[in-house]
Amino acid sequence: xxxxxxxxxxxxxxxxxxxxxxxxxxxxxxxxxxxxxxxxxxxxxxxxxxxxxxxxxxxxxxxxxxxxxxxxxxxxxxxxxxxxxxxxxxxxxxxxxxxxxxxxxxxxxxxxxxxxxxxxxxxxxxxxxxxxxxxxxxxxxxxxxxxxxxxxxxxxxxxxxxxxxxxxxxxxxxxxxxxxxxxxxxxxxxxxxxxxxxxxxxxxxxxxxxxxxxxxxxxxxxxxxxxxxxxxxxxxxxxxxxxxxxxxxxxxxxxxxx
Amino acid sequence: xxxxxxxxxxxxxxxxxxxxxxxxxxxxxxxxxxxxxxxxxxxxxxxxxxxxxxxxxxxxxxxxxxxxxxxxxxxxxxxxxxxxxxxxxxxxxxxxxxxxxxxxxxxxxxxxxxxxxxxxxxxxxxxxxxxxxxxxxxxxxxxxxxxxxxxxxxxxxxxxxxxxxxxxxxxxxxxxxxxxxxxxxxxxxxxxxxxxxxxxxxxxxxxxxxxxxxxxxxxxxxxxxxxxxxxxxxxxxxxxxxxxxxxxxxxxxxxxx
Amino acid sequence: xxxxxxxxxxxxxxxxxxxxxxxxxxxxxxxxxxxxxxxxxxxxxxxxxxxxxxxxxxxxxxxxxxxxxxxxxxxxxxxxxxxxxxxxxxxxxxxxxxxxxxxxxxxxxxxxxxxxxxxxxxxxxxxxxxxxxxxxxxxxxxxxxxxxxxxxxxxxxxxxxxxxxxxxxxxxxxxxxxxxxxxxxxxxxxxxxxxxxxxxxxxxxxxxxxxxxxxxxxxxxxxxxxxxxxxxxxxxxxxxxxxxxxxxxxxxxxxxxxxxxxxxxxxx
Numbered sequence: 118x119x120x121x122x123x124x125x126x127x128x129x130x131x132x133x134x135x136x137x138x139x140x141x142x143x144x145x146x147x148x149x150x151x152x153x154x155x156x157x158x159x160x161x162x163x164x165x166x167x168x169x170x171x172x173x174x175x176x177x178x179x180x181x182x183x184x185x186x187x188x189x190x191x192x193x194x195x196x197x198x199x200x201x202x203x204x205x206x207x208x209x210x211x212x213x214x215x216x217x218x219x220x221x222x223x224x225x226x227x228x229x230x231x232x233x234x235x236x237x238x239x240x241x242x243x244x245x246x247x248x249x250x251x252x253x254x255x256x257x258x259x260x261x262x263x264x265x266x267x268x269x270x271x272x273x274x275x276x277x278x279x280x281x282x283x284x285x286x287x288x289x290x291x292x293x294x295x296x297x298x299x300x301x302x303x304x305x306x307x308x309x310x311x312x313x314x315x316x317x318x319x320x321x322x323x324x325x326x327x328x329x330x331x332x333x334x335x336x337x338x339x340x341x342x343x344x345x346x347x348x349x350x351x352x353x354x355x356x357x358x359x360x361x362x363x364x365x366x367x368x369x370x371x372x373x374x375x
Numbered sequence: 376x377x378x379x380x381x382x383x384x385x386x387x388x389x390x391x392x393x394x395x396x397x398x399x400x401x402x403x404x405x406x407x408x409x410x411x412x413x414x415x416x417x418x419x420x421x422x423x424x425x426x427x428x429x430x431x432x433x434x435x436x437x438x439x440x441x442x443x444x445x446x447x448x449x450x451x452x453x454x455x456x457x458x459x460x461x462x463x464x465x466x467x468x469x470x471x472x473x474x475x476x477x478x479x480x481x482x483x484x485x486x487x488x489x490x491x492x493x494x495x496x497x498x499x500x501x502x503x504x505x506x507x508x509x510x511x512x513x514x515x516x517x518x519x520x521x522x523x524x525x526x527x528x529x530x531x532x533x534x535x536x537x538x539x540x541x542x543x544x545x546x547x548x549x550x551x552x553x554x555x556x557x558x559x560x561x562x563x564x565x566x567x568x569x570x571x572x573x574x575x576x577x578x579x580x581x582x583x584x585x586x587x588x589x590x591x592x593x594x595x596x597x598x599x600x601x602x603x604x605x606x607x608x609x610x611x612x613x614x615x616x617x618x619x620x621x622x623x624x625x626x627x628x629x630x631x632x
Numbered sequence: 633x634x635x636x637x638x639x640x641x642x643x644x645x646x647x648x649x650x651x652x653x654x655x656x657x658x659x660x661x662x663x664x665x666x667x668x669x670x671x672x673x674x675x676x677x678x679x680x681x682x683x684x685x686x687x688x689x690x691x692x693x694x695x696x697x698x699x700x701x702x703x704x705x706x707x708x709x710x711x712x713x714x715x716x717x718x719x720x721x722x723x724x725x726x727x728x729x730x731x732x733x734x735x736x737x738x739x740x741x742x743x744x745x746x747x748x749x750x751x752x753x754x755x756x757x758x759x760x761x762x763x764x765x766x767x768x769x770x771x772x773x774x775x776x777x778x779x780x781x782x783x784x785x786x787x788x789x790x791x792x793x794x795x796x797x798x799x800x801x802x803x804x805x806x807x808x809x810x811x812x813x814x815x816x817x818x819x820x821x822x823x824x825x826x827x828x829x830x831x832x833x834x835x836x837x838x839x840x841x842x843x844x845x846x847x848x849x850x851x852x853x854x855x856x857x858x859x860x861x862x863x864x865x866x867x868x869x870x871x872x873x874x875x876x877x878x879x880x881x882x883x884x885x886x887x888x889x890x891x892x893x894x895x896x897x898x899x900x
Contacts, residue, residue, distance in 0.1 A: 127462075128469045135470065150488050207380040208387035218560075218605030220567040223579070223598045226586035230408040265717035268686055272710040273732035273783065283731060287722040305478040306564070310572050313483065321480075328484035336484050344477035351476035364722040364763055371765045 152334045157341070160334040165342060169323070174342070177319040180236060181308045184243025188300055192248045193293060196255025197281065200289075206256060217253055221246030221303050225314050234315035239308070246307045247300035254296025258289025291365045294358050301354055305347055320346070410592045418592035419599060428581070432600070435566055435577035438494060439608075442501025443562040447555055449502070450509025455539060455547075458517035475511065479504040479565055480572075487573055497569040497577070504565045505558035512554030516547030549620050556612040563605055578604075633819055634660040634683070634787055638692030641678050652678040654844035656692070660787075665813050665820045667830035669877060670840030670848075671885050676823045679845065680791050683821065684710050696787060706736075709780035713792040715773040719764040725751070726760030729779045750782035751775075753815070754808060770801035774808070781812065787819045794829070803861050806833055810859060827881065831855075831873045832864060839880045849880050 136154075143153045165174075199209050224242050232238035262285055270276075270284045286293075312321030324339035326332075359366070395412040398404055410418075422428045457463050479500050486496040520543055528542045570579025578601055585594035641653040652675040660666045670676055681687040683694050685704040694701040696708065704710075709732075712718040719728050726747055733743045751757050754774040764772050773793055780788055790809070794802045810833060813820055824830050830837045831853060839849045855869060864870055 127465045131466050131470045132473065150485075204383065207383035208390075211384040211388050212391045214609070215602055215606055218609050219598060219602035220564045220605055222564065222568040222571050223582055223601050225571070226582060226594060227598065229586075230591065231404075263717050265712055265714045266720065268681075269710070269712065269718045272684055272686055272704045272708070273779075274704055274706060274735045275732065279735065283723075284720065287720065290722070302476070302478065303564075306480050306568065309478060309480040309483075310568060313480075313572050324481075324484050328487060333488075336488075340481045340485065343481035347476040347478045347481070348473055364765075367763060368721045368765045 149331075149333055152337060156334050157337045161338045161341070164335050164338045173318050173320055173323050174346075176236070177308055177312065177321070178346070180239045180319070181243060181304055184240045184307070185247055185300065185304045187240070187244040188247035188304070189251055189297060191244070192251025192296065192300070193255050193286075195248075196252045196293075197259050197285065197289075199252075200256040200259030201285070206260065213249070213253060213256070217249035221249075221307055222310055225307070225311050229315060239311040239316070239319075242311045243304050243307045247304045250299040250303065251293065251296040254292045254299075255289060258292030259285055261292070262288045291362060294362055298354065298358075301350060302347075305350065309343065407591060410595060414592045415595045415599065418590075419596035422593065422596050422600070431576065431578050431581045432604075434494075434575075435570065435579070435604070438497035438501060438566040438569070438575070438577060439562050441494075442498045442566065443505055443555075443559055445498070446502045446505035446558055446562065447509050450506050450554065450558070451513055451551060454510050454513025454517065455543070458514060458543070459535060459539060464514070471507075471510070471514075475507045480568065483569070483572055486569070492573055492575045494575065496573050497566055497575045500565045500569045501562045505562040508558040508561055509551070509554040512550040512557070513547060516550030517543055519550070520546045552616040552619055556609075556616050559608050559612045560605065563608055567601055633662040633664070633697060634821065635695045636683060636692070637694075639679070639682055639689050639694065640691040641675070641682055641687065642690045651844040653682070653689075654846050656840075656845060656847055658838055658847055658850065660819055660821055662786075663817050663819055664835055665810075665822065665833065666836045666838060667834035668821065668823045668838050668840060669825065669827060669830040669881070670845065671842050671881055672825050673843060674840050674884070675843045675845040676825070676840065677791055679840075680710075680789055680821070680823050684708055684789050686710070707786040709783045709785035709788050711773075711776050711780050711788065711790040711793045713795050715769065715776050715793070715796070716764075718776055719772060719779075721763065721765050723763075724760065725756070725762050725764060725767070725775050728764060728775060729760075729782050732779065732783050746782040746784070747778075750778040753781060753812060754778045768801075770797045770805060773797060773805060777805075777808070777812070781816070785818065787821065790820065790822045792824055793822075795825070802829075807861065809833060814857065827874055827877045828865070831870060831877060832859065832861075837873075837877055839877055839884070841884045848884055851876060 140154045143151055144155065146153050199205050199213075221242075224245050228238050228242045228245065232241055266284060266288060270280050275284060308319075309321035309324075312319035313325050316322040320339065320343055324336055324343065327336035327339055392412050395415075397411075399406045399409050399411045457467055482499060482503060486499045490496040490499070524542050524546075525538070528538050533541070566577065567579040567582075569575050570577035570581075571583050572579075574580050574583065578597060582594055582597045582601070585591075585597060636659070637657050639653055639656040640651075643650045643652060656679060658666075668676060668679070678687065682689045683701070685694075685701045685708070688702070696705050699705070719725075720731070723731065729747045729750055730743055733746060738746075747760070748757070751760055754777055756771060756774055756778065759767065759771065759775070764775060767775065776793070794805050797805065806829060809820070809822070812818070822830075822833055824833075834853050837851045837853060838847055839851065840846070841848045851873065853873060855864060855867065855873075
């Protein structure tokens with residue numbers, strides 16, 4: 118058993134060292150592109166004022182949330198439909214494989230044609246980019262329901278909605294979450310670049326503005342904030358996943374031990 | 376059974392293409408925004424006779440392949456080093472957990488400032504995004520090494536290198552292959568993104584040009600090419616994975632990480 | 633009670649035609665415990681799935697209390713060999729047992745009562761809050777049995793339920809099945825490939841032939857109702873019955889080895 122102190126050293130040690138190295142190496146830097154870390158940190162509160170949080174960060178996050186939620190619901194619903202019918206799956210699979218393979222960023226110019234450059238465009242871009250990994254993973258998960266479990270459900274008369282809710286979806290949930298995880302990183306990419314393409318507010322927009330106006334420390338704070346956002350969302354995702362898939366991790370550990 | 380599935384799949388594809396033809400023809404969506412399949416096919420035909428298209432495709436593939444190669448090489452080496460050197464894995468865990476979810480598109484402005492539209496801009500984004508995919512899978516793979524096998528190897532006095540070669544690597548290989556497959560898909564996404572947003576030469580830049588010049592069918596044709604490229608990469612990566620692991624008792628599914 | 637008449641099951645797929653069950657006729661009376669035993673690969677599972685309404689027979693019919701079985705009937709419960717895959721790993725033990733009851737029109741309190749009672753009678757009263765994968769194999773199979781009990785079936789179908797547990801656990805589970813049968817008066821159809829198990833458990837043993845399956849012999853087990861692992865298994869009558877079943881199964885195997893006379897489907 119290790120002491121909590123030692124664990125803390127392990128967790129914080131390297132990050133502290135890295136930040137210190139960055140701080141020291143960049144101190145007094147005259148290179149315009151690599152301003153001293155000190156300058157960046159000092160600029161941060163000036164740049165990210167309450168107004169910016171409300172006017173840029175919040176809209177970005179809301180658009181991401183809306184698009185991601187749409188994709189999750191649509192992906193799971195369609196995936197369940199396609200996955201539980203063998204014929205439907207055979208018909209749809211090649212098309213879905215192709216649509217998934219289209220690199221999501223190219224959706225931005227297409228969807229701009231239909232939806233202009235407003236919030237709708239960004240939400241639709243995020244949703245259409247995120248839906249494929251969720252959909253295909255759901256199809257895979259629903260298809261792979263254990264035959265013994267399926268027969269157990271059938272023999273006890275568990276059918277229809279109850280079967281879907283209590284047997285099929287839980288059994289597919291590890292796969293669904295793998296898809297949701299992939300979709301999250303795609304969603305963040307699309308949030309940023311849809312704003313870089315055409316927007317009047319948002320994180321991506323602001324960062325590009327800074328870069329174009331050579332406000333380099335401001336740009337750096339934007340990069341840091343975006344990194345932080347990615348990190349926070351990933352932590353949130355993990356918390357949800359741990360809760361929902363607690364049984365799955367337990368099962369895996371149990372079978373690994375034996 | 377297989378034949379039936381293939382026929383159904385082909386029917387699905389044909390239906391998809393027919394739908395793409397019918398929907399704009401019937402006026403359900405505007406033809407200017409969504410050209411019928413036949414017009415996209417026409418535009419595709421013109422594209423592939425244009426040498427500039429092939430140059431762009433070559434540029435995209437160069438950025439993709441080079442970036443992927445660097446990411447895979449670095450991911451494997453760093454992953455193995457982190458796992459073999461005592462305490463290094465624990466010491467770096469929090470840093471990796473922090474750096475990994477940082478979206479690589481955050482680096483776009485930096486790439487623009489540092490390298491402009493050069494290939495290096497593309498590489499920066501591609502390598503950053505795909506490196507983590509490989510690294511994480513390597514770390515997972517190494518963690519899966521059977522402690523009994525490891526101890527047996529130790530008790531027979533195998534050195535560090537021999538242990539890596541004969542115990543660690545074979546166990547981790549399936550995970551590494553999964554990592555490479557995921558990284559290959561991510562690398563393409565980021566290569567196209569860099570070209571589209573920054574304007575580095577390649578398919579993405581060509582799509583951006585088609586968009587700004589209102590050449591809608593050409594834009595769709597290029598998107599179809601990007602999709603086919605993605606499909607080729609996915610299918611290729613999967614078959615390489617399967618072939619490389621045919622001997623292995625368990626071709627593993629994706630790890631939720 | 634349970635009537636199986638002229639049951640036949642042929643699998644057809646990709647040009648091959650496999651006759652798993654040829655012609656089976658037997659009955660199980662209400663409250664009886666009948667063991668089906670046969671050489672491995674003799675279509676026992678196929679037969680049981682047809683009886684349970686999980687597979688549609690090619691010919692013949694199964695009826696439960698005079699009603700034809702054409703889908704899992706509400707009065708039947710199934711216990712599978714693969715306990716690890718038959719319990720749902722995302723549900724706690726209590727929820728696993730309760731799940732089938734949700735389909736019935738029962739009050740919450742009644743469901744609770746049935747679950748508690750079923751878990752208590754398999755000796756797992758305090759495991760309701762655990763996940764199945766936290767339990768040993770034998771305990772998991774107990775949970776599966778409890779789930780079947782809570783369902784209050786008229787007929788309990790058990791498909792080699794103890795084939796995957798160790799010998800000690802197996803003996804305990806056999807005694808559990810005997811006890812539950814005597815206490816609750818359920819009709820049990822128990823499939824096994826283990827001759828000792830069949831004789832020890834059953835009131836009647838039906839010996840099946842090799843695939844394509846027919847009934848080879850039916851034996852009444854005239855051992856006392858009160859059985860236990862130590863004394864019953866060394867009783868001379870037990871040995872006689874066992875030898876009899878053993879001989880029948882050996883003969884069944886040889887029958888399968890000799891070139892089939894009428895086994896092939898008529899050509900043309």
